[in-house]
Amino acid sequence: MNIAYSSCPNDTFVFHAWAHGLLPEAPKLNVTYADIDKTNQWAMNKEGPEIMKISFGALPWVLDDYNLIPCGGALGRGCGPLVLLKDQSENPASLSGKKVAVPSERSTAYLLFRLWAAQNVPDGLGEIVVLPFNEIMPAVRDGKIDAGLVIHEARFTYQHYNLCLMADLGEWWEKDTGLPIPLGAIIARRSLNVDDVTKWIRKSVQYAWSNPAESDAYVMEHAQEMSAEVAKQHIDLYVNKFTEDLGEEGYAAVRALLGRAAKEGLVPSISGGSL
Incomplete structure (x- = not known):
């Protein structure tokens, strides 16, 4: 099999x-x-x-x-994807029109991100770029993209890239649904x-x-x-x-x-x- x-x-x-x-x-x-x-x-x-x-x-x-x-x-x-930035910002509206990298457009992470953005980024996102998940944090760090949606062990390692957490989408989902x-x-x-x-x-x-x-x-x-x-x-x-x-x-x-x-x-x- x-x-x-x-x-x-x-x-x-x-x-x-x-x-x-x-x-x-x-x-x-x-x-x-x-x-x-x-x-x-x-x-x-x-x-x-x-x-x-x-x-x-x-x-x-x-x-x-x-x-x-x-x-x-x-x-x-406590295991959801994260939205990361190079510089600290707690205002999701700052993502309006910005270039964001995601690991897939057919993933739970992407759906959570879009549902969160629909509630929190009133003017809409800019360009969505699909990158392998291991390339997203370096791209944010190097300024090639404005924000990154990360999954897997990036929860434990994003600080090594000197990146800042904007949103924990798992935390948002659990508060919103209890699920x-x-x-x-x-x-x-x-x-x-x-x-x-x-x-x-x-x-x-x-x-x-x-x-x-x-x-x-x-x-x-x-x-x-x-x-x-x-x-x-x-x-x-x-x-x-x-x-x-x-x-x-x-x-x-x-x-x-x-x-x-x-x-x-x-x-x-x-x-x-x-x-």
Whole structure:
């Protein structure tokens, strides 16, 4: 069976057991490591492996061909994307007409940013530029763009670039809705048995929690020069109860995000029975 997920510590931690044949009843897993922007495109083009980690922001475009798997993904609190500037400013209106870099236009981070901007930047944003997430902070630091929307471990490292925080979009979302932030989703082609895929992923999550040290070498092998401390922070932040089971609260968060985004014309509407 083929799967694509990122090299980020939360993904390698979650899938370590299945990828290394530690779940006796599960089929052999062939792994492709790919940034979420790439898997989003594969899913929308009906390409790529049968199972993929994509952004919840891309989900409305792919539900005709894929099922949402209720585990293995990333939702949480205190883990939202950040809006960063080179110089301190607490006034969102200062972004009016400015050039902003984002990691994807098919991501939860982008949807949160646009929903936040609709409330807080009355005169509208300027140019939106898509950059790989690891290039955004250097571009803000070097003055190539006015502001950057960052994700992943940038939460822990943006100070190293002497950047200033304008807004924590996770904090804004949680205050506005009371719900966790839906970030990364696991999807599987509709030809696969959802119950089987769910069982294998959930067992992989549970194995990771029961044997946390076993995945250390695998996590750090793919951690892109990240320190072990930052990798652990990353895992602790993004792997939580929603990774094991979306549950009612998780599904409510997904519906809230995609429902609001549809009203703003950012994504297609999802019928009630699709989630």
